[in-house]
Amino acid sequence: MFKSVLVANRGEIACRVFRTAKRMGLRTIAVYSEADAEALHVREADEAVLIGPAAARESYLDGAKVLAAAKAVGAEAIHPGYGFLSENADFAEAVVAAGIVWIGPQPASIRAMGLKDAAKKLMIAAGVPVTPGYQGEDQSLETLTAEANRIGFPVLIKAVAGGGGKGMKKVDRPEDFADGLASAQREGQSSFGDPRVLIESYITRPRHIEVQVFGDSHGNVVHLYERDCSLQRRHQKVIEEAPSPGMDAATRAAVTAAAVRAAKAVDYQGAGTIEFIADASDELKSDRIWFMEMNTRLQVEHPVTESITGVDLVEWQLRVAAGEPIPLKQDEIKLNGWAMEARLYAEDPANGFLPSIGALEYFSLPDDIRVDTGVTWGGEVSQFYDPMIAKLIVHEDSREAAAGRLAKACAEVCVWPVKANAGFLKRCLDHPRFVAGDVDTGFIAAEEAALTHVAAPTEVQAAALAVLASEAHHAEEWVRPMKTGREASPWSPTAYGLYGFRLNGGVAASQRARINGALVEASVRPDEHGSYFNVDLNDQTLGAYVLTGDVALFRDGQEYASLVRPVDEPVVFYGGEAWTFETPRHGGGAGAGGSASDGSLRAPMPGKIVAAPAKSGDAVNKGQPVVVLEAMKMEHALTAPFDGVVAELNVVVGDQVVDGTVLAVVKAAD
Structure with missing residues (x-):
């Protein structure tokens, strides 16, 4: 076993890896950007190295800087966490070439599964069922439009190198396809450096089911059962659970066997997740569940699998990377009880889920459940990174008990002045449809009004x-x-x-x-x-x-x-x-973000202008996008507050703006 590990990541996943590494007696090393100098993961590491400015592309995404830091402090192994460089095969190869242990799958496996189109072709050859769609090399607008029409609307456009919901757009009508395609390509280029896309048939009542797999260098591959991640918003997971509600033993056996088959097809080593999409219109059936993609890394939601199996997946990662076999055989891995995880985000559900940034002047989380976090009281939510601030995880004997306990935990969250989604999470968990297990990926969109807008109790x-x-x-x-x-x-x-x-x-x-x-x-x-x-x-x-x-x-x-x-x-x-x-007083006005009553469209947070669908002088309808702002890894469209004309357009594509900037002004139609 190596004696030290550097985590090439930040936030809660870095803290999570350090926790297990310290328990195993390893020296822990953090890397950090200028924005993270006082971050929790820096304080918890035995040693920390500054690697660059706040922007991720100049720090956490710069593999050369991370590798240089590892060499400078004598790190014997590198754990990539998730996101950033975790699925970058070139970085993995560079780590191995430097004589440092790479805690992850072989670069060839990352490449095989890293592009969604190539992965689907590989799965078809391995006998794993895949979603109907187009994975071709021709990326012209004409070909993609023709393929979308052939598949039939609605369709799902997905960046081939995507993940985390980025570069993914649902398109309901042929006339909206070009705009959806352009947005997916922009996000794919921005987040992954690759604008290519694939197109899939959109399943009307989709369930997102994934299987945790694990392989070693001795040819062993096992599964650790499934997770259900159907509660999503804009393809971002919100609440995850294990096992999956409504999954009978026969269907579970078929899905987990397909997942193991998929992992073996790429000689997989380490922790990985095989993601499936299920048609939930008529219960869960094995012939209505298809392969979507493989994540060749640890997942954000891995704690629910740890809870139901009693396995420390990070410890397994470290041991397998050191050349040891998987600690348990398949028949020794038991499913016990029910686990749920809620992602606590710094965002404002009542204001279109806009991310919220700033200092955590008041920050209190429940202390009787598992909490994975990378921030603490007095810390800061930065504009430069993902707005997730904690994960709340519970484990109970039954699904009903788990949902109730997690709802109670969400109710105990206190965050100020940064806005958080804890109340929204509680309402999701309390909702009769969720309690009954009647969920699909469209649940939040269908119930959004009731879940986001509430009067003071x-x-x-x-x-x-x-x-x-x-x-x-x-x-x-x-x-x-x-x-x-x-x-x-x-x-x-x-x-x-x-x-x-x-x-x-x-x-x-x-x-x-x-x-x-x-x-x-x-x-x-x-x-x-x-x-x-x-x-x-x-x-x-x-x-x-x-x-x-x-x-x-x-x-x-x-x-x-x-x-x-x-x-x-x-x-x-x-x-x-x-x-x-x-106490009531007179007066008032529009807030700094979004649209004001005078038609001003203000930047709700610092960011970059990536599109301006409307031009000065254009007639626009209420809800029509005028300016598109990219911030905290996602695109946010600022739309016309009423029918009218774009009287002012004060930005151009590429501009960096601060929050409160008037980007455009819409004048009401006469």
């Missing part, structure tokens, strides 16, 4: 009203803050304009609050000390203790919720959401 309203009433009750004097050069604390009653307002002990008074922009009002009755309040709201009475910044809520004498607010921030955390509140 009664509990949040009561907490906000009690906090404001408490501040009013305890103010001995009502004076405007002196002009000291600093603004008053937002928790000060004077900051909300409550001058002259006071609650006497035991006397009910009307209290108003604006919570995330919505106005609420209720009768609030304090005790004589002003620490306990009865809030009459929505035909019920909720009791609330307000002590040292925390709010404990009671119903029928029993505590049922505890809500915490960060210092100097008017925020209530509840159900995985962060709710801002204040």
Whole structure:
């Protein structure tokens, strides 16, 4: 066994690999960009090496810099994690040529499965069923259009070197094909340096099922059962589970056997995943499940497989890379219970899932489940990298218990001021269709309105009203803050304009609050000390203790919720959401991102302009793309807020912009 390992990656996967490597007594080495100088993976490593500027292409994607760092510190092995260089055969060859152990499959296997079109041809030869489509070399618009028409709409365009949903576009109508193709090609070129695509028939009710496989240098290949990753948004996985709901023993045997056959066809060594697409319109059946692609690396969702099998997949990777055989035989790998993983992203579901960046001034995750993360309190979510900030993983005896426990864990997440998707995840897990196992890759799109837009729950309203009433009750004097050069604390009653307002002990008074922009009002009755309040709201009475910044809520004498607010921030955390509140005031306006009421289209975050489908003077319809911004590895289309004309177009393709920049202005039609 080698004595040291360098992880050519960042964030939670680097921390994850370090955890196992340290347990095995290995020296751990991190690489980092200038943006990650204070990152958690840097602090957790035994040694760390700066490899370049913030941009990934100048640091984490620069194989020469990573290899130079490994040589400089005497690293004996390199683990690539996932993403970045993990499926780069040239980098793998360079590592081996340098006399360093490559913790991954052989370069030939990476090449064989790295391009989706070539992989499908190889699978057909190996007797593995594949999705109907086009994998040809002719990439002309005319040929691709003709093939799409032959396959029949809807079709799925996929970058041949793609992964993680990048370079993947569903096209429903022939007239939209050219635009979808151009977008897929741009993302393929940007993310993988390869604009080529393939086309597949789009399955109407697709399920995404993948099988974890593992091979060694002694000719052994095993599977570790399947995972279901059907809960997706824009082809990005959201919640994963193992095993797959509705999978009977016969179907499982057929799918896992096909996966092992696929891995053996490329003499596979190390951890890999064979991905299948299933037609879920009539239950899961082995003759309606087709090979999609192989990921020649460890997957983000590997913890659910570890949970149901009791196997440390990273340890297996290290041992197999060192020349050892797989530690277990196939019949020794048992499936136990049910596991689920939720991906906690820094994004705003209520605002089109726009990524959110900035410092994590308040960051609290549940401590009674497995949490894999690469950030901590006071850390930062950078504009340069993927916005995933943690993975929440649970393992229970049944699917119902796992879903319930994971929903509870998501409800306990507190993140501020960066926005996070924890509340959205909880609503997914609580949804009757998900609980019943009735899921497909279109689930989130079909239920998006209910999953993303919610009013403040009664509990949040009561907490906000009690906090404001408490501040009013305890103010001995009502004076405007002196002009000291600093603004008053937002928790000060004077900051909300409550001058002259006071609650006497035991006397009910009307209290108003604006919570995330919505106005609420209720009768609030304090005790004589002003620490306990009865809030009459929505035909019920909720009791609330307000002590040292925390709010404990009671119903029928029993505590049922505890809500915490960060210092100097008017925020209530509840159900995985962060709710801002204040005393109502006049005024207001459009936010910095997206479209304003005056028709201004503003950059929601820093990024690069990659397309401008509309030109100055063009007539546009509501929802029509005007400018396309690339940020955090994804394209974001800014669309016309109403029917009108593009009065201003202030950017050109290639421009780098900061958040809040007015990219274009649409003037309403007369």
